[in-house]
Amino acid sequence: MRVDRVTVLPERVDVLITVGGAETLRTSADERVSERAMEMLPGLGRHRCDNNQRRTFADEIGDTEVPHLFEHVVLELMALAGSPRSLRGETVWDFRRDGDGVFRVSLEYDDDLVCLGAIKAAGRVVRYVLDGGKPPDIGAEREDLLALRRVPATSGEPEV
Numbered sequence: 001m002r003v004d005r006v007t008v009l010p011e012r013v014d015v016l017i018t019v020g021g022a023e024t025l026r027t028s029a030d031e032r033v034s035e036r037a038m039e040m041l042p043g044l045g046r047h048r049c050d051n052n053q054r055r056t057f058a059d060e061i062g063d064t065e066v067p068h069l070f071e072h073v074v075l076e077l078m079a080l081a082g083s084p085r086s087l088r089g090e091t092v093w094d095f096r097r098d099g100d101g102v103f104r105v106s107l108e109y110d111d112d113l114v115c116l117g118a119i120k121a122a123g124r125v126v127r128y129v130l131d132g133g134k135p136p137d138i139g140a141e142r143e144d145l146l147a148l149r150r151v152p153a154t155s156g157e158p159e160v
Helices: 032-041 042-046 066-080 112-131 136-147
Strands: 002-008 013-017 087-091 104-106
Touching: 002 112, 013 087, 013 112, 032 042, 032 066, 032 112, 042 066, 066 087, 066 104, 066 112, 066 136, 112 136
Parallel strands: none
Antiparallel strands: 002 013, 013 104, 087 104
C-alpha cells in the first residue's frame, strides 16, 4: 500500500492510495491481519461502517479492502489523540477511472495537523498488521499526535 497524494481541504483530507501487484488487497488474505489490528487498536471494535449490510467495522475487518482498514486506523489514531469519535471517513474506488488498485480515502478532521500525522502513523500500523515484525509503539504515536494538536482535544464519546 502506498500513499500517492494527500490533499487538505477545509473540512476533510483526501488521500489517494495505491495497492499494487503482489501486495495484499484484502484483509482476508491473512487472518492475522485483523487479529493484529484489533490487538494494537482495540477501539476499532467500536467503529461503525455505512454499508448495505449494516455491519460494524469489527464485522468487516476480517474481509475488507486494506485502504478501508487504513481509513479506520487513521480515525482511531486521531481519536486516541483527542479528536471526536464522531468524525467520519469514506473509502471509494473506481478502477475503471483511476486504474487497478487505486483507492480514494476521505477523512473528516478537527485538527488538520493531527489528521496528517495520523495518516503517516497509520501507514506504519497497517504495514505492521499486514507484514508482522516489530509493532509500532501506539503510546508514542499518540504522544506525537498530541504534540501536533492546535485545536483543543475533545473526549468525543460518539462512536466512529
